[in-house]
Amino acid sequence: MAIACGLVWWVIDRMIPFLSFSLLLAPAIGYAIGKIVSLSVNRKRSTGLAIIAGIAVVISYLVSIFAGSILFHYRLSFVPVNILHLVIDLVAVALGIFVATTQSR
DSSP states (O other): OOHHHHHHHHHHHHHHOOOOHHHHHHHHHHHHHHHHHHHTTTTTTOOOHHHHHOOOOOOOOHHHHHHHHSSSSOOOOOOSSHHHHHHHHHHHHHHHHHHEEEEEE
16 A cells, blocks of 8 residues: 555656645545555554554655656656755655554554
8 A cells, every 4th residue: 555655646746746735645645544554454543553554654755756766767866955845745754644643543
């Protein structure tokens, strides 16, 4: 699920290249991952499931960074050059983790 969400994140991020769009996209990815984790264990809640959902959001972010270089042989530019882009991405991932863990905890 994390890899599929990461690929979707990469495709949407490349189609709509706004800096602040990741702030909306990451919580949506976190919601989807949290809901899938919750449904896969019959809506049980625990701290372990929240940790798994949070790690899945981080994995999906990493997949969204490396997807272009792996799939289309782009130059490996996984480190954002702009500090503002890096800060917005980190805040977006934190929001995604928060949403995913609240679904599972």
